[in-house]
Amino acid sequence: MAFARSGPVRSEAARRSILQAAAELLAERGYESLAIEQIAARAGVGKQTIYRWWPSKGAILAECLLEGTMLDGRLDLPDTGDIRADLRDWLGRIFALLERPEGEGLLRALIAAAADNAEVGRRLRDSLSGSESVSGRLARAAGTAPNLTPVAPFEEIAEALIGAVLLRALSRTPVEPGDADRLLDAILGR
Amino acid sequence: MAFARSGPVRSEAARRSILQAAAELLAERGYESLAIEQIAARAGVGKQTIYRWWPSKGAILAECLLEGTMLDGRLDLPDTGDIRADLRDWLGRIFALLERPEGEGLLRALIAAAADNAEVGRRLRDSLSGSESVSGRLARAAGTAPNLTPVAPFEEIAEALIGAVLLRALSRTPVEPGDADRLLDAILGR
Amino acid sequence: MAFARSGPVRSEAARRSILQAAAELLAERGYESLAIEQIAARAGVGKQTIYRWWPSKGAILAECLLEGTMLDGRLDLPDTGDIRADLRDWLGRIFALLERPEGEGLLRALIAAAADNAEVGRRLRDSLSGSESVSGRLARAAGTAPNLTPVAPFEEIAEALIGAVLLRALSRTPVEPGDADRLLDAILGR
Amino acid sequence: MAFARSGPVRSEAARRSILQAAAELLAERGYESLAIEQIAARAGVGKQTIYRWWPSKGAILAECLLEGTMLDGRLDLPDTGDIRADLRDWLGRIFALLERPEGEGLLRALIAAAADNAEVGRRLRDSLSGSESVSGRLARAAGTAPNLTPVAPFEEIAEALIGAVLLRALSRTPVEPGDADRLLDAILGR
DNA sequence: CTGTAACCGAGACGGTACGTCAGGTCTTTAG
DNA sequence: CTAAAGACCTGACGTACCGTCTCGGTTACAG
Numbered sequence: 175m176a177f178a179r180s181g182p183v184r185s186e187a188a189r190r191s192i193l194q195a196a197a198e199l200l201a202e203r204g205y206e207s208l209a210i211e212q213i214a215a216r217a218g219v220g221k222q223t224i225y226r227w228w229p230s231k232g233a234i235l236a237e238c239l240l241e242g243t244m245l246d247g248r249l250d251l252p253d254t255g256d257i258r259a260d261l262r263d264w265l266g267r268i269f270a271l272l273e274r275p276e277g278e279g280l281l282r283a284l285i286a287a288a289a290d291n292a293e294v295g296r297r298l299r300d301s302l303s304g305s306e307s308v309s310g311r312l313a314r315a316a317g318t319a320p321n322l323t324p325v326a327p328f329e330e331i332a333e334a335l336i337g338a339v340l341l342r343a344l345s346r347t348p349v350e351p352g353d354a355d356r357l358l359d360a361i362l363g364r
Numbered sequence: 365m366a367f368a369r370s371g372p373v374r375s376e377a378a379r380r381s382i383l384q385a386a387a388e389l390l391a392e393r394g395y396e397s398l399a400i401e402q403i404a405a406r407a408g409v410g411k412q413t414i415y416r417w418w419p420s421k422g423a424i425l426a427e428c429l430l431e432g433t434m435l436d437g438r439l440d441l442p443d444t445g446d447i448r449a450d451l452r453d454w455l456g457r458i459f460a461l462l463e464r465p466e467g468e469g470l471l472r473a474l475i476a477a478a479a480d481n482a483e484v485g486r487r488l489r490d491s492l493s494g495s496e497s498v499s500g501r502l503a504r505a506a507g508t509a510p511n512l513t514p515v516a517p518f519e520e521i522a523e524a525l526i527g528a529v530l531l532r533a534l535s536r537t538p539v540e541p542g543d544a545d546r547l548l549d550a551i552l553g554r
Numbered sequence: 555m556a557f558a559r560s561g562p563v564r565s566e567a568a569r570r571s572i573l574q575a576a577a578e579l580l581a582e583r584g585y586e587s588l589a590i591e592q593i594a595a596r597a598g599v600g601k602q603t604i605y606r607w608w609p610s611k612g613a614i615l616a617e618c619l620l621e622g623t624m625l626d627g628r629l630d631l632p633d634t635g636d637i638r639a640d641l642r643d644w645l646g647r648i649f650a651l652l653e654r655p656e657g658e659g660l661l662r663a664l665i666a667a668a669a670d671n672a673e674v675g676r677r678l679r680d681s682l683s684g685s686e687s688v689s690g691r692l693a694r695a696a697g698t699a700p701n702l703t704p705v706a707p708f709e710e711i712a713e714a715l716i717g718a719v720l721l722r723a724l725s726r727t728p729v730e731p732g733d734a735d736r737l738l739d740a741i742l743g744r
Numbered sequence: 745m746a747f748a749r750s751g752p753v754r755s756e757a758a759r760r761s762i763l764q765a766a767a768e769l770l771a772e773r774g775y776e777s778l779a780i781e782q783i784a785a786r787a788g789v790g791k792q793t794i795y796r797w798w799p800s801k802g803a804i805l806a807e808c809l810l811e812g813t814m815l816d817g818r819l820d821l822p823d824t825g826d827i828r829a830d831l832r833d834w835l836g837r838i839f840a841l842l843e844r845p846e847g848e849g850l851l852r853a854l855i856a857a858a859a860d861n862a863e864v865g866r867r868l869r870d871s872l873s874g875s876e877s878v879s880g881r882l883a884r885a886a887g888t889a890p891n892l893t894p895v896a897p898f899e900e901i902a903e904a905l906i907g908a909v910l911l912r913a914l915s916r917t918p919v920e921p922g923d924a925d926r927l928l929d930a931i932l933g934r
Numbered sequence: 935c936t937g938t939a940a941c942c943g944a945g946a947c948g949g950t951a952c953g954t955c956a957g958g959t960c961t962t963t964a965g
Numbered sequence: 966c967t968a969a970a971g972a973c974c975t976g977a978c979g980t981a982c983c984g985t986c987t988c989g990g991t992t993a994c995a996g
Binding site (some may be wrong): 675724 | 907
Binding site for chain 2 (some may be wrong): 968969970971972973974975976
């Protein structure tokens with residue numbers, strides 16, 4: 175019988191160890207200084223084991239995002255029925271993350287990763303929008319929510335909210351109490 | 365007379381040549397692959413002349429932004445008196461930039477630069493807002509413009525607009541006709 | 555079985571290529587201008603491959619001397635039974651080397667190397683004395699050779715002979731026919 | 745009046761300061777690590793002042809040797825009438841110099857300098873032979889000294905003595921009591 | 935059971951770029 | 966007009982990682 179395969183199969187332990195190490199090092203050193211050799215060393219793994227399965231450090235980070243190794247669900251959009259409250263809660267948690275230096279650093283590292291890896295760019299957007307997208311939630315809520323303009327262009331609103339957060343991180347604008355609320359009011363209307 | 369200094373003075377020709385080379389290479393190769401040695405080579409300058417005056421490649425790019433070597437005024441907010449039309453024009457030009465691959469690449473490179481250099485982050489924000497800030501213009505227009513909600517939180521609106529543009533570049537969302545208008549309507553209200 | 559070693563092994567081809575390149579460049583450029591980067595370039599080898607195995611350029615040259623890459627046996631003391639004739643032959647060949655400009659240059663380069671690397675100093679001395687030391691040969695010959703003062707202090711004689719050669723090279727005294735003979739007569743007695 | 749010279753003349757203070765600094769630094773750091781910039785700094789002089797008057801660091805050292813800035817007469821051959829005693833005294837002082845680490849270092853530095861600068865080579869030889877050459881003294885003594893083989897080839901003997909000293913320094917052979925005597929006996933005969 | 939093929943860790947290899955240092959030339963300024 | 970100060974270009978330094986490759990050792994399926 176041809177096409178038979180033999181030999182051991184990909185080591186799940188190595189894979190998880192690599193993702194873990196990559197996530198830690200990204201937060202510690204930023205994207206530019208993140209080195210494959212360091213990942214390999216911290217993960218206790220040969221360099222070739224990384225190159226065998228991922229084409230670039232960006233790809234490793236994309237997989238981290240996909241698995242939630244990095245932001246593990248902490249930033250998902252909740253769903254209590256009150257979309258406005260949910261968004262307020264969600265934005266509040268993101269701004270809280272930005273207040274801590276390591277949180278801001280992590281977000282900036284992710285932005286850098288997104289800037290040179292398309293997959294990370296897409297994943298980062300999805301990841302920040304929670305498991306269910308912000309715009310999707312807005313659309314679903316449109317008919318029922320009493321405190322939301324019914325004809326709002328949901329995609330654009332989501333884009334603006336997330337974008338504003340990214341700009342915050344990039345420009346190092348210090349976060350002040352109430353900023354999240356003001357942003358939300360500005361975009362959703364009062 | 366004490367405290368007298370002597371010796372030659374900083375070469376303006378070298379300085380401009382370096383900024384020019386840095387801006388070109390950033391557009392061509394992106395931020396991560398941008399190498400000081402290449403800048404020096406293209407500028408026809410010794411490496412040490414760069415290290416003497418700038419602490420990092422980020423600092424060079426920040427100075428480029430400040431001088432307008434990079435986006436040289438192409439993205440300034442115009443001022444015709446009609447703030448809504450001005451914003452539409454401004455956003456339209458930014459989206460037009462994003463449609464060309466090298467334009468999108470340049471913006472992503474700048475984002476990467478901003479992500480690891482605070483000064484670039486601040487300058488990028490100012491640079492995108494034009495010589496006069498978007499929020500400033502919004503505030504000034506508030507009393508007079510008939511087509512603008514008078515009590516709008518201008519800072520937040522500017523943040524959202526610019527942020528949305530950045531997110532576009534990061535997530536590689538393709539630009540389609542009318543996108544700029546829809547974004548503007550979504551945020552300023554109809 | 556524990557304690558097993560794995561991984562690739564040192565490349566013998568790279569090692570020999572580096573020694574060869576170092577020997578050539580030393581003769582061409584002298585010791586001070588001998589650059590590790592040039593050795594790496596000429597040997598077709600990465601710089602790190604040199605730094606991995608040798609701590610300094612002196613160490614490379616010491617290994618050249620040890621392997622005979624540099625003077626490859628051309629200057630060994632022969633052994634015909636007649637120690638005086640052997641020494642005359644040996645000194646003659648050294649003086650012949652000094653007559654050619656590249657030979658003198660090579661010897662001066664070696665002296666410079668010896669001056670800042672102890673190992674090269676020792677190896678140079680051994681190397682010039684041939685595989686079997688001059689003083690050893692003198693001692694063995696003492697009982698049997700009819701044309702040699704029996705009680706001669708062999709170590710010192712060897713030292714003086716080799717030293718005189720070095721001084722020749724350093725002071726650029728031009729070599730003239732009969733010089734080798736005169737030196738030998740002066741030191742061994744007539 | 746034609747051919748009149750104007751302006752200040754070469755500063756003797758600067759010249760001596762440079763030679764002094766060069767001599768000190770050579771002893772401290774060796775020849776390879778001896779840097780023109782350091783000489784300029786220690787001498788309190790601009791680099792250009794050195795380059796204006798000397799073509800290379802070797803030339804500076806040659807001038808030091810000529811002026812006696814380096815070994816200032818300490819190693820001159822004395823003249824008591826007893827040539828053998830004089831040589832013994834002279835060799836003894838050289839070996840004493842070799843026993844101290846900084847003395848050995850200085851000699852090795854001078855050898856390195858001689859190896860890449862012809863002028864230093866010649867000067868070093870003369871310098872070590874004292875203000876009056878060893879071979880000259882040997883020749884003059886030939887008729888009168890009772891304890892010296894009258895027909896000795898003086899040039900070669902001087903060459904051998906000095907050469908042996910150089911080889912000592914290069915090969916780091918430790919100096920032991922009586923070495924100077926043994927060398928002298930070996931070469932002059934008993 | 936036993937081969938054997940693919941995995942694993944380790945790490946050497948030819949390279950590129952780093953940031954530093956010194957060399958030697960040139961220009962500006964003070965005296 | 967000299968000489969200091971020091972900016973300039975050049976080029977080597979020694980280090981960190983790149984991505985590829987080669988080792989032995991170690992599974993886990995195929996026969």
